[in-house]
Amino acid sequence: MLMADLSRQIARNLAEVRGRIAQAAAASGRAPEAITLVAVTKYVGPPQIRALVEAGCSLLGENRPQALWEKAAALDDLPIQWHMIGHLQRNKVRRTLPLVSMVQSADSQRLVEAIDRVAGELGLAMPILLEVNVSGEPAKHGFAPDEVERVLEQVVRYTHVEVRGLMCMAGLEGGPERARRDFAALRTLRDRLETVALPAVRLDELSMGMSGDYEAAIEEGATIVRIGSALFEGVAG
Ligand SMILES: *Cc1c(COP(=O)(O)O)cnc(C)c1O
Numbered sequence: 001m002l003m004a005d006l007s008r009q010i011a012r013n014l015a016e017v018r019g020r021i022a023q024a025a026a027a028s029g030r031a032p033e034a035i036t037l038v039a040v041t042k043y044v045g046p047p048q049i050r051a052l053v054e055a056g057c058s059l060l061g062e063n064r065p066q067a068l069w070e071k072a073a074a075l076d077d078l079p080i081q082w083h084m085i086g087h088l089q090r091n092k093v094r095r096t097l098p099l100v101s102m103v104q105s106a107d108s109q110r111l112v113e114a115i116d117r118v119a120g121e122l123g124l125a126m127p128i129l130l131e132v133n134v135s136g137e138p139a140k141h142g143f144a145p146d147e148v149e150r151v152l153e154q155v156v157r158y159t160h161v162e163v164r165g166l167m168c169m170a171g172l173e174g175g176p177e178r179a180r181r182d183f184a185a186l187r188t189l190r191d192r193l194e195t196v197a198l199p200a201v202r203l204d205e206l207s208m209g210m211s212g213d214y215e216a217a218i219e220e221g222a223t224i225v226r227i228g229s230a231l232f233e234g235v236a237g
Pocket of ligand 1: 040210226227228
């Protein structure tokens, strides 16, 4: 594919996704700026990512630490902000934290502890989201919904992580209605946790919704959507 065609296609995909985000926001009485788009770049390499950044989208997410390291290095001339959105092994925290502006996928107490310790050593304050396994599927990472309150009570003691909210993946089975229920469950959990009123903990962000279900997620209160395949339609692999 010619670079000019690639760029045009990606700009078109981005405009389409942004338009649908704005529509879903409007349908639920919210401003489009209330929704942050994180472009998930796991299916593509540097040429497609470069075109996306040039089209105006520079907040990117990767679900594998190693891929994030490689892409961040290959694209370090661009003004990209990276989010870690997939399982982060504790032995990869040190190499990952300096490259990212958020870890969305804090999925165990031990990982949160490791992020706090390493962020302290590096002189960082790292924003994180707690990943919640709302669907209960055993293959999924994340805290059980009824664990999150206890985790937050611990997290208050950490001085180098800042919990900003919750993240989830919808269940794979059950289609759009199931996804919508999972999103509503995450929002309900957040609303309940906010009434527990832990000082120093804000849960403003709800990261939920991917290419197949982001409009439903926005209607259920998402503030961050993580979109990959819809942005790279016609240019991936
Ligand atoms: C791949 C991935 C996405 C994006 O998925 P698409 O369906 O391609 O939009 C979002 N979040 C996480 C954690 C992912 O791994």
